[in-house]
Amino acid sequence: MRIVVLVVAVAACVATACSSSAPVAAPSGGPGGSSAAAPVRVVATGLEDPYEIVWGPDGFIWATEKSGKRVTRIDPKTGEKKVALSLDDAVHSPQAQDGVLGLALDPGLLKATGNDYVYLSYTYKTQDGNRTKIARYTYDKDRQALQDPADVLTGLSSSIDHQSGKLRFGPDGKLYYTIGDQGANQFTLYCNRIEAQTLPTAAQVRAHDWSAYRGKVLRMNLDGSIPPDNPMFNGVRSHIYAYGFRNAQGLAFAPSGLLYSDEQGPKSDDELNLIEAGKNYGWPYVAGYQDDKGYVYGEWAAAKDCASNTYDDYDFPPDVAQHKESDWKGSDFAPPLATFYTVAADYDFRTSEHCPDPRAQFQCWPTLALSSLEVHPSGTLFMTSLKEGAVYAVPLTGGGHTAGKPVKLADTTNRYRDTAFDPTGKTVYVATDNSGLTRDPTGTPTDTLENPGAILAFTYDK
Template sequence: MGRTVLSAVLGMTAFIPMAFAQEAAAPAPGAGEAIPLETFSGKVLATGLEGPWEVAWGPDDMLWVTERAGKRVTRVDPATGEAKPAITLDEVLVDQQHEGLLGLAFDPGFGKGSGNDYVYVTYTYDSTPADGDEQDAPRAKIVRLTWDADAQTLGEPKELLSGIPAGNDHNGGRLAIGPDGMLYRTQGEQGANQFGNYCKPIEAQRLPTQAEVDAQDWSAYKGKVLRMALDGSIPPDNPEIEGVRSHVFTYGHRNPQGIVFGPEGQIYESEHGPNTDDEINMLQSGGNFGWPFVVGFRDDQSYAYANWSAAPDCASLTWTNLTDAQSVPADVPHQEESDWDGDFVEPLKTLFTVPSGQNLEDTACGELFFICRPSIAPSGLDFYPEDGAIPGWGGSLLVTSLKGGAVYRFKLTEDGNWIRDTDRLFDTVNRYRDLAISPDGRTIYVSTDTGGLAGDALGGATDQMANPGAILAFTYTGEATPAAGGEDASAPESDVDTGNGG
């Protein structure tokens, strides 16, 4: 219902900035009362961006946006929506959905007079040597750029790490710098074992050998989270996994597109599941996160590992992403989650686990049936601060959904080590790629994909996005949390509901 109402409003006003549901400041809800949907106003802040991918609140109080297909870093004024390109990176390799300019992170010293006015970006590029093999062409790199405050531009690109695996699917690509001063990059497994790559093996469990590290061969960095010093080097306190220290911090990931840090140094990560079981994880140094042997928990629900690449004549088989034994050809090795007894780190949360036998095709989405499957395709992840303005939100994770055009809020337990409650907000007919939070905690900014498929207003699927290539702004108009500083014990917690349902 929330989707219908909001998407109708934003949908009709595509490209026209417009506030809606403007309300006078409403009293903060008491314990047990819901925050009504009308307590947020929404507007289209900026449009015409070419695949806005990362949106981050900058130290200069501007929104910094990477344009995946536009190859630009663009600063958007949060008051006016005016967009000011800071640099165009011609080297960026762009294709339909997964390749381009991806993550961005600020140096901790940016704007503090330290001389480190740096931003870090990551993108795909064409690595084909003059006499090279086209098949191996796409790779990713991490580059440091220097901010020129007088010229209001970025320049002086310095390459920190190149030759990272990339492809035409599941490139991960989120960048973040932790409280430990280290740079993290999420790495997808390039969509091996699915769609056009279904005969390629998933390498999320393959670990680099010492010989590879010595040769600076990063080809094992698929389905991993990388951790590096700000010069791209391997930190001495990175985990030694099976005897080898590399950039690999964690492994066994599918397509991690969100990473953020909690106040106690927790590292939260969001990751796409196949048809079910997207994951919100807490990363632990050296941890194996299970893919492709397990998605979500080791519960044998609606997923088994069908290894198409190991079939004797894979290319002759017709691929399906259904994984039950009846749907998978007999030649394809097939194992239940419980057939694998390796150690792995369980997620904090799955979106969503459903029982085996649930029909994943019989839905309102017609030929676009996969949009109606239980997974939401989580992307950008952010931490809502303890002293943020919105009652009850302090200490929550916010994650965007690509399939659902929504922001999910996960209220963490006080120690931040478990998720207590889930809330779904801001539904529109869009793909929400990433988000940023204003410093006062009142406004959530969301970047939208330029194209693709998403849920529609009627519970089906569509390729017509309401606000393609936009930054949307959702502002809380109610009374703020009484005592900023984390004293939100009197605010509603598990019962906060915007009225969106779902």
């Protein structure tokens, strides 16, 4: 594996562009080009689907590798990679969303507190099929290795799609985790019911049956037990903190203590959400706002003979029940702070000059495929997009209860998966997928990625 390290003097124009609403243009030739004005540089290559990257107290970037089934530390100065852990019992299905996903560093890591802990989530095999677990490892700084695994929470659902899988260490000392709807009711899984509105019974919780956790944000004690101050739903306390999610790949606490998430909508309405205990985020009855715009819930999985239907992105057969958003009477609904993007009720998702190939048409639907959410040290929210290969900086307004206009940064022909920041916030690191579709500078779908499996960096001088 070749490690590319380019020391690039980042021109002041980057900061200028960052402070305007104009996108930062990638140089011709893309990141890694020799232009001194290149706004995006390559820090490291040769990673296998980096999923979460985190700036560590050792000055390294810590990364999970979804398909590589590893935890790797990357020296941001040299690009050198050091494997801290290979997860031999992890499962990754080819081209799928399972594997080694979430990563959260204990705030006490390498601070002589005795809490040299690192928390991970990953897919593993059981007699009943694949499941996801959250596990704690101890970091041995002499060996530069993670060791002594201890299960935190096992037996969570796993799927080839919509795993979500973002893990955070909260300011309250609890672990937070997003678990998606597992890709139910669409594509090859169209006969699986969406369980994002399903809440567990007391008997299920007692039996450690976590099947109702699909499409939720979870909150747990560090040993995996249920915090006594978690919200009750239908009189039952569980790990569920909030519900009604499709695929929340972003989760972040702001210094204010407020918790934010972003998630991927169906054909429209990726969402930025303020996550509050006990609230319902509406999926699958509502995408974005409850406005009957561009989305109707077609309940494929509830059709009498589901498998006799052929799944279609646009048209529902007569026996697939359709639910208008305005017909839903769910309680405790929390609308998003922003959507990316909501379209008119009569919007034609098939119409697109850039996506004539039906197999790539989804690339032109009005979603960004948001893949992460983190709070930059300046207080601005940073989201990454798979479909755009760009970072979106979203200022918080109204005491954190409203969102300002997003600014698009570091646009390249890649699928951006996650960000990390150095402690000053001046250098923003971006992890890229190894394969898949994105859009080239003309907006045309392409699977030719400029920097597959890489860590990129750009300067954000705010």
